[in-house]
Amino acid sequence: MTCCTASRASASASLHSRLSILRARFSLAIAALPPPSAMMTASTAACQPLWPLHAGAVRLVSPLDCKCYRRGHSMIIGKPALIIHEMQKFVVDPQYAGFPALANQVTERGIAKKISALADAFRKAGAPVFHTPARGRADRKDVKVNTLIAAMSMKGTPLPADHPAQAYVEGCEFHEGDFEIPRSSGMTAMVGTQLDTLMRRMGIETVVVTGVSVNVGVAGNVMVASELGYHVLVPDDCVAASDMETHRAIVDNQMRMIARVAQSEDVIAALAN
Incomplete structure (x- = not known):
């Protein structure tokens, strides 16, 4: 013992x-x-992010630590495609728009002109341009009023397909060789249309999202495209909301977490390279 x-x-x-x-x-x-x-x-x-943050944005480090979010890495991965979302007169032309504040932002910031330059660069590079207009049925039988914006849209009179307000605004017109993917209901072009199928068939890897509005259709396209496995790029000067406060809040605190945010001139330069 x-x-x-x-x-x-x-x-x-x-x-x-x-x-x-x-x-x-x-x-x-x-x-x-x-x-x-x-x-x-x-x-x-x-691991610096690839875009400048607005003064009120929260900066995170570790979630961005992957090769496609490091400085020096190409902002365009694989074959790119451009989406021009709802740049129609009844949406963004002050003469016809149901949301005047949104139309004013598009006009004041020269959004259509910048999208036009970007689209021309895509065409020159041989990359596809997709127009994604909202074109509802006259009887609206496929619209489910399950959101505030759907309820608001039901108050107006449906526009005939040949109405002048259905046309694209100057600078965002359809060009020969472009693709048009209309939808009759819903908020995004990535759901309930053939857009995803077409892009996969064409080998698209990077989706560049432009148009309106930042807090509804653009945000929806960015989110869904990211979930479907695309690399998403948002030119900050080619998207708009009804006011800059909303624009900055969504872009700086939501979109930057799931997409790369840049300026259109940077995207054009990347296409040229």
């Missing part, structure tokens, strides 16, 4: 000694580390 007790005591003392050594080494290692603020600065520098 005495021998066993002595052996156990010796083993316990040895274990405590080893633990003390490990604690000492751990303390030395911790002491050698830079302060947390310096570590965050280094981590942020290693």
